[in-house]
Amino acid sequence: MRGVLIGFLLAAAAAAGAALTSAHAFEDSQFCLAIREMTRSAADVGTWHDRVTRNDGIEISCERKLVHFKRHYSVSASALQGPWKERKAQEWEGTTCNRSLWREAIDNGWIISATLTTVTGERLWLSCLPGGRAFHRAIP
DSSP, X not given: OHHHHHXXXXXXXXXXXXXXXXXXXXXXXXXXXXXXXXXXXXXXXXXXXXXXXXXXXXXXXXXXXXXXXXXXXXXXXXGGSSXXXXXXXXXXXXXIITSHHHHHHHHTTOEEEEEEEETTSOEEEEEEETXXXXXXXXXX
């Protein structure tokens, strides 16, 4: 079931990306509509992306040009030692910031971000920069 959902999301993202890149200029309203449709059909709040990451929702604000993913990161406190934040930022860069659908939106002023909340209550904010790079900040 999860494999079918992931396949559907990838196909929807590719179709949305193709529709957006076929136009000469990026259209915020078209992008927002495509993302709303894509996330509505996914409706996977509470599902697990992998054995440690649960989807806790998506916030979309067309007026603020924002797509924000909420995730619960369920690992032991001992796993939160060392450079785990940098690893999650690198993972975010590879899975989100480098995808053409998101890169075009970012290059047109959209904020594509995520918040990871750990079992210890620690919160990490991830975001994409123009050019496909990611960065992170701890949320106090």
